Amino acid sequence: EGNAQVFWYNMSDVYLSSVREYLNAAFDSKGISYTDQDGGAVQATQTDQITTAIASGTDLLVVNIVETGADGISQNVVDSAKAADIPLVFFNRSISKEVVQSYDKATFVGTNYEDAGKMEGDMVGNYLLADYDKYDLNGDGVISYVMFKGDEANQEAIARTKYGVENADAILTAAGKPALKFYDEANAAKYLVDQAGTWSRQVAQDYMTTILAEYTVDNKNMVELVIANNDEMAIGAIQALQAMGFNNGEGTLTIPVFGVDATDDAKAMIADGFMAGTIKQDAEGMAEAIATVSANLIEGKDMYEGLNENFTVEEGWKVVIPYAEYTGE
Amino acid sequence: MEAQSNTINNGAVNRDLLIMEGISKSFPGVKALDNVPLTVKRGTVHALMGENGAGKSTLMKCLFGIYKKDEGHIYLDGKEVDFKSSREALDNGVAMVHQELNQALKRSVMDNIWLGRYPKIKGLPFVSESKMYHDTMQVFKELKIDDINPKTIMSTMPVAQRQMVEIAKAISFNSKVIVFDEPTSSLTEKEVEHLFRIINMLRDRGCGIIYISHKMEEILRISDEVTIMRDGQYVATKPAKDLTMNEIIKLMVGRELTNRFPPKNYVVQDEVILKVEDMTAMYSHLDSVSFELKKGEILGVAGLAGAGRTELLENIFGIATKKRGKMWLNGKQIYNKSPKEAIANGFAMVTEERRATGIFGILNILDNTVIASIKKYLIKGLFLSNKAMEKSTAWSIDAMRIKTPSQTTKIRALSGGNQQKVIFGRWMLTAPTIFLLDEPTRGIDVGAKYEIYQLIMDMAAEGDSVVIVSSEMPELLGICDRILVMSGGKLAGEVDAKTTSQEEIMTLAAKYV
Amino acid sequence: MSEINKPKKGIAKKIDDFKALNGKDKASFIGNWLLDRAMIIIILLLVLYIQSVKPAFLATASIVNIISLTATRLPIALGIAGAIILTGTDLSAGRIVGLSAFVAAILLQKGDFAGRFLKDGNPWPIFVVILIVVAVGAIVGLVNGFCVAKFKLHPFIVTLSTQLITYGAYLTISSAKQISQLDTSFTENFVTKKIFYIGKQVAVKDGVEKVINPGTPVMLYVFLAVIFAVVMWFIWNKTTFGKNMFAVGSNEEAARVSGVNVTLVIIGVFVLAGASYGYTGFIEAARQGASTGTTGLNYELDAIAACVIGGVSFVGGIGKISGVVLGVILMQLIMTGMTFLGISGNTTYIIKGAVILIACAIDMRKYLAKK
Amino acid sequence: MSEINKPKKGIAKKIDDFKALNGKDKASFIGNWLLDRAMIIIILLLVLYIQSVKPAFLATASIVNIISLTATRLPIALGIAGAIILTGTDLSAGRIVGLSAFVAAILLQKGDFAGRFLKDGNPWPIFVVILIVVAVGAIVGLVNGFCVAKFKLHPFIVTLSTQLITYGAYLTISSAKQISQLDTSFTENFVTKKIFYIGKQVAVKDGVEKVINPGTPVMLYVFLAVIFAVVMWFIWNKTTFGKNMFAVGSNEEAARVSGVNVTLVIIGVFVLAGASYGYTGFIEAARQGASTGTTGLNYELDAIAACVIGGVSFVGGIGKISGVVLGVILMQLIMTGMTFLGISGNTTYIIKGAVILIACAIDMRKYLAKK
Numbered sequence A: 001e002g003n004a005q006v007f008w009y010n011m012s013d014v015y016l017s018s019v020r021e022y023l024n025a026a027f028d029s030k031g032i033s034y035t036d037q038d039g040g041a042v043q044a045t046q047t048d049q050i051t052t053a054i055a056s057g058t059d060l061l062v063v064n065i066v067e068t069g070a071d072g073i074s075q076n077v078v079d080s081a082k083a084a085d086i087p088l089v090f091f092n093r094s095i096s097k098e099v100v101q102s103y104d105k106a107t108f109v110g111t112n113y114e115d116a117g118k119m120e121g122d123m124v125g126n127y128l129l130a131d132y133d134k135y136d137l138n139g140d141g142v143i144s145y146v147m148f149k150g151d152e153a154n155q156e157a158i159a160r161t162k163y164g165v166e167n168a169d170a171i172l173t174a175a176g177k178p179a180l181k182f183y184d185e186a187n188a189a190k191y192l193v194d195q196a197g198t199w200s201r202q203v204a205q206d207y208m209t210t211i212l213a214e215y216t217v218d219n220k221n222m223v224e225l226v227i228a229n230n231d232e233m234a235i236g237a238i239q240a241l242q243a244m245g246f247n248n249g250e251g252t253l254t255i256p257v258f259g260v261d262a263t264d265d266a267k268a269m270i271a272d273g274f275m276a277g278t279i280k281q282d283a284e285g286m287a288e289a290i291a292t293v294s295a296n297l298i299e300g301k302d303m304y305e306g307l308n309e310n311f312t313v314e315e316g317w318k319v320v321i322p323y324a325e326y327t328g329e
Numbered sequence B: 001m002e003a004q005s006n007t008i009n010n011g012a013v014n015r016d017l018l019i020m021e022g023i024s025k026s027f028p029g030v031k032a033l034d035n036v037p038l039t040v041k042r043g044t045v046h047a048l049m050g051e052n053g054a055g056k057s058t059l060m061k062c063l064f065g066i067y068k069k070d071e072g073h074i075y076l077d078g079k080e081v082d083f084k085s086s087r088e089a090l091d092n093g094v095a096m097v098h099q100e101l102n103q104a105l106k107r108s109v110m111d112n113i114w115l116g117r118y119p120k121i122k123g124l125p126f127v128s129e130s131k132m133y134h135d136t137m138q139v140f141k142e143l144k145i146d147d148i149n150p151k152t153i154m155s156t157m158p159v160a161q162r163q164m165v166e167i168a169k170a171i172s173f174n175s176k177v178i179v180f181d182e183p184t185s186s187l188t189e190k191e192v193e194h195l196f197r198i199i200n201m202l203r204d205r206g207c208g209i210i211y212i213s214h215k216m217e218e219i220l221r222i223s224d225e226v227t228i229m230r231d232g233q234y235v236a237t238k239p240a241k242d243l244t245m246n247e248i249i250k251l252m253v254g255r256e257l258t259n260r261f262p263p264k265n266y267v268v269q270d271e272v273i274l275k276v277e278d279m280t281a282m283y284s285h286l287d288s289v290s291f292e293l294k295k296g297e298i299l300g301v302a303g304l305a306g307a308g309r310t311e312l313l314e315n316i317f318g319i320a321t322k323k324r325g326k327m328w329l330n331g332k333q334i335y336n337k338s339p340k341e342a343i344a345n346g347f348a349m350v351t352e353e354r355r356a357t358g359i360f361g362i363l364n365i366l367d368n369t370v371i372a373s374i375k376k377y378l379i380k381g382l383f384l385s386n387k388a389m390e391k392s393t394a395w396s397i398d399a400m401r402i403k404t405p406s407q408t409t410k411i412r413a414l415s416g417g418n419q420q421k422v423i424f425g426r427w428m429l430t431a432p433t434i435f436l437l438d439e440p441t442r443g444i445d446v447g448a449k450y451e452i453y454q455l456i457m458d459m460a461a462e463g464d465s466v467v468i469v470s471s472e473m474p475e476l477l478g479i480c481d482r483i484l485v486m487s488g489g490k491l492a493g494e495v496d497a498k499t500t501s502q503e504e505i506m507t508l509a510a511k512y513v
Numbered sequence C, D: 001m002s003e004i005n006k007p008k009k010g011i012a013k014k015i016d017d018f019k020a021l022n023g024k025d026k027a028s029f030i031g032n033w034l035l036d037r038a039m040i041i042i043i044l045l046l047v048l049y050i051q052s053v054k055p056a057f058l059a060t061a062s063i064v065n066i067i068s069l070t071a072t073r074l075p076i077a078l079g080i081a082g083a084i085i086l087t088g089t090d091l092s093a094g095r096i097v098g099l100s101a102f103v104a105a106i107l108l109q110k111g112d113f114a115g116r117f118l119k120d121g122n123p124w125p126i127f128v129v130i131l132i133v134v135a136v137g138a139i140v141g142l143v144n145g146f147c148v149a150k151f152k153l154h155p156f157i158v159t160l161s162t163q164l165i166t167y168g169a170y171l172t173i174s175s176a177k178q179i180s181q182l183d184t185s186f187t188e189n190f191v192t193k194k195i196f197y198i199g200k201q202v203a204v205k206d207g208v209e210k211v212i213n214p215g216t217p218v219m220l221y222v223f224l225a226v227i228f229a230v231v232m233w234f235i236w237n238k239t240t241f242g243k244n245m246f247a248v249g250s251n252e253e254a255a256r257v258s259g260v261n262v263t264l265v266i267i268g269v270f271v272l273a274g275a276s277y278g279y280t281g282f283i284e285a286a287r288q289g290a291s292t293g294t295t296g297l298n299y300e301l302d303a304i305a306a307c308v309i310g311g312v313s314f315v316g317g318i319g320k321i322s323g324v325v326l327g328v329i330l331m332q333l334i335m336t337g338m339t340f341l342g343i344s345g346n347t348t349y350i351i352k353g354a355v356i357l358i359a360c361a362i363d364m365r366k367y368l369a370k371k
């Protein structure tokens, strides 16, 4: 029973579409009616939707906030929900502790958004150390890399871009190896960005093709590592590599490529040996946790009652869905 | 073409080619046509006459499928027709030269002529450019148009030539009925003669021609029958040879109009108000024109099409870029770099192309009227006063005798002549000391012309000066004090309007061609 | 003149006129009358429908919500309407809103907040900030107008370029940092200040006032938007600039010949539009309590749609303030209504698109020259 | 006619003509000559500059890369150009690409893939899929054209609506699911099939061929794009439809009274455009090996920019296939060049915006009617 309004940051997001599928099913099974709303990646749109939903008198707000990291915005949302006494579940895109704790009927289901990048960085570092010289194609002792950023201004993208390299460097330097080197020294930003902010496969593919036109094995300046903010961009890079005869499995030169999300495509790529690894976020588990918490809130029970014990509840405000490295089943 | 003319001449020779019966048409607020009949015989030129807004163009548009008539019947060759689109009209042998030039200016001459019926290469879905070119040359040769290259882009040609292209296009359809809606309003005498030759040829071929014009001389010269309309109603149809100019005017206007031009009862002062020296244009062939304009003088500018008369006015008024040349207003040098500056210096200008540079089609009469004098209506320099604007507009409607349902009517809903009057009124409101007029009476009916001449004379009598470019020689001779003749972008000479003759002017006009 | 012969005026006259028509004309008269009011009728039908399904729709809180949301979208639509009247468009609007929201936010960040963007310092006086932010918008508008007027480029391409440039500039200055922790002088005490409460109920008991129902607050920015609309109405209808704008939009060449400084008018329209985006940025920053990289993104599309729905035509020279207001309200009603009706995200796009299309098509009919 | 008096032709004549000019006219002649070729000159200067900084820019691999990327963007630009020639625009392009990429992807998903969107089944024959996908695009185009022609709505608002509707439809059908694991008959064996290798070196040693240098592959879709452009050239320049399109764009009223079926022409242009987006969707799905919710997003903006840079004017009735091709190349050069020059992030937006603006401004000068 009860009506929930679910606010998605962007309905075309691939990972969230699987969360949505699971969540819709979970709500159905719990008898909660729901409406999915699309913020279209614009915070103001979402904020207005939430205000309107509150005015329409819904029972529960489930929010996948657009702008992570700006407390002012999430605080506004919490304040309006609180004023109308409507319970609130944030999920997936992170919210700060203070904000969530300012309302006793609010909680957050998700991960720490910085973790994905950190974990990816760790995975990259360890992967390289396993056989450093093999990946150092030109034998100069340094691994040159390219980083694909999904969106210039997105906080998650910023964090993944930052930690994806920093954490790898930390592991490498601890092992006495030099830090990673961006393939193009002229590039001060040290990443290539999808200008449209869509984290898209096609953009990474176009970039990578362009890079491979200049950086080749013959020139001894080949790019030796690809780190992408998500699997889509990683796959785009792989497709460009494959077109030039790399990363085609056994017998071809394979440059390690890393992504985040563990999409079906990425898993298949990893299984075929085209891709090195990715970070998995458990969509089904997240959906299940959201549905459980939601039902509890609507019925006025304790929020975390009956939650799957795989998920830890951190300091009473956050249900942590763990990330996991994925390098093949 | 041969076969076509034969079929027209076959059948009952005397049967009427086109019969329109009881045509009615209303627009919001206006009954433009009220039960109007029109019968056109084979092999005749039928003139359609009436004041501005009488409904002539509307009647023709109902025939041509541009407007849907409310009531009435149309019979073509004895068969009832009701064209839903221009396409249908053209396919059934009705062609039309429209009152307002309506062409794809960015396309070439031949693209315009064959628009809607491009010839194809046999067996292929492709257009045959060569056939288009040859057919165009063929048409031009037949009509003796020898100065137009079919591949020229329309927008680069002077209005007169574009009008000739439009005429050639209408004729190239080999239609049974050809409508000419004020074809000569932008033609000079030379082209008019040419057009008449063409029309006579068409008449001999058995076509029925409907000819609309406000130029009386033309009507009496070319037409066999005349139908007269007034206020959307049919007045009379008579053989042309039984009519005189005054009779026609009387039927049109409903009252006697004895003089075509108002009497001149003042003298030009000696004082030079404007001196133009060595005026040369940057982007056109206007070359080293110098002249003086006296206070209270009406100065005519004559010349053939392309003589550079429009360019002269445009350079003076700051629409076109000058290459060199100086101007003095009352002895003080002025520059007129933009129309705004020119207006501030007391100039006003009615341009040649009403549709392109005159009217604001989508705006109403009031907005169209006050735009050039807008500052006048500010209260304390801040906000516009509706009352003041309405008052001025009312004055203009009244003074120009503009036929309109209200001040808030959109100007594009007015007849062509009435649009011209609105523009005239717009400039009168700026109270100019020097009024530049480029074909100001184009498309204006006789009655209204007289009123406009009167306004021009009144201005002159009050000491303001007027420069008037016109292709109507009688008009120049009738109202001007002095006439400049231009030829090939240069000044070919200057004549006294009272003592000169049309021949003298024509000789000068040909000096540099 | 006797009393009887005096021509009737106002409604009485209209009724007489109507009676004088014959049956067919009467029908077409009613048809036209309805057509002229198509937008209002569509809005009313929509409201009635939603209301019948969800009675809460016309509760005070909901109405105030719709009005507030309309108020946030109105200025930008009024600004962009000018560009459309000049047969143009303005794609840079959203990014200008973003840039100015950022400027407003950094100038008005809390003084004691450790993560301040401008290290050390205090929030600036709010009216100075308004001026600065409006100036920021106006400057980008100036660039737009200048390029359109001087290089004769179509506004579509000019504003597409400045959209990119503005966003690039924003990213460069801000490093994509979110600016939050805004001073309350800006947010609570100014923009989102609650001016009065609708439906507030107070009981006096034993000489002590007690609030029974807090009511729905109406905030200052709603009033600011109304003032903005009134000012724009005067500019459009009562100034020479406004008249010139319509003239240029209707026929640029004719306007030039009539002594209008076309360049100045075009620049003026874009500057005014830019200023309205700057103002919107100011309000958005306060409303959201932050400035981020997506602030303002794609605002122009809804604004343009609202204008066109409200009868501002791309043909140029046509448009009314009241039309724009109705257009914005309709756009807002669509969005709000769908939330009330529980329509889900994907369907929302379809319905929004369809309503825009239908509303414009109906509205357009009154401008069509009849055959 | 004697040999001597025979008028010279071709270049010889041009040189004579030039010599006949006086000094100042010569200068302006050269100026105009350069201006007419402004786009090519800009492109050459850009190439020379990047090449001087990064010599690899003009290596075979890089040139093939630029050509390939241009090929992917060309069809959509050629489609949208038609809409611009009609004084319109088309904002629905990107979403139509997205929808058709989705359709192509579900029809061509691997038969043995467990997560198939269409449960059980096999990939359809590739040519049937092309037809279906092109039809999908054409149908949305038909809706666009119909609304523009029949309701006299501006393409901006119509295509904004259909953009939303198309996206909504896509979301509804696909649930935003990513469709991947496409059959190789589609990808490797068709669209991205390597037709030949440039610079491939093979040595025969002991009767056995050995590849020394694999060379740079050129893929089928490059050829398809060339064929597409050639077909469009014929349509624009050699068919009645093409000529009518230009006439309608130049003066709709004139075309109508000349007996052109304006409605049909407008619908035709949008259908053709829609078909080109459908085709692009097909190619994109294969190139990326997947379809997602962002496939095609905002493609229209780059395409429109490319058209305008290439001299297709919003004034209507003006445009050339060669111009569009140059425009797309320039847009591609900007993006590729910046990658080569190591320009990234914020600055790319600014540079892209500025180059579009400058290129258009220079190009526009040759169309300005001087008075």
Ligand SMILES: Nc1ncnc2c1ncn2[C@@H]1O[C@H](COP(=O)(O)OP(=O)(O)OP(=O)(O)O)[C@@H](O)[C@H]1O
Residues within 6 Å of the ligand: B027, B028, B030, B031, B032, B050, B051, B052, B053, B054, B055, B056, B057, B058, B059, B099, B403, B404, B412, B413, B414, B415, B416, B417, B418, B443, B445, C369
């Ligand atoms: N599209 C329209 N909408 C509304 N009214 C119109 C429209 N077209 C014509 N009218 C009105 O119909 C009447 C007849 O106009 P029409 O153009 O036929 O006159 P005309 O005889 O051709 O005059 P002119 O000699 O000035 O060309 C005028 O009063 C005009 O205002």
Ligand SMILES: Nc1ncnc2c1ncn2[C@@H]1O[C@H](COP(=O)(O)OP(=O)(O)OP(=O)(O)O)[C@@H](O)[C@H]1O
Residues within 6 Å of the ligand: B157, B158, B159, B160, B186, B187, B188, B284, B285, B303, B304, B305, B306, B307, B308, B309, B310, B311, B352, B471, B488
């Ligand atoms: N001999 C010529 N040399 C160069 N340009 C010419 C020549 N004849 C005509 N033109 C072109 O024609 C135009 C001049 O026509 P314009 O309109 O000035 O003629 P006009 O004397 O005003 O006649 P009207 O007003 O009757 O058309 C100029 O734009 C010019 O480019």
Ligand SMILES: [Mg+2]
Residues within 6 Å of the ligand: B056, B057, B058, B099, B181, B415, B416, B417
């Ligand atoms: Mg007429």
Ligand SMILES: [Mg+2]
Residues within 6 Å of the ligand: B159, B306, B309, B310, B311, B352
């Ligand atoms: Mg002229």
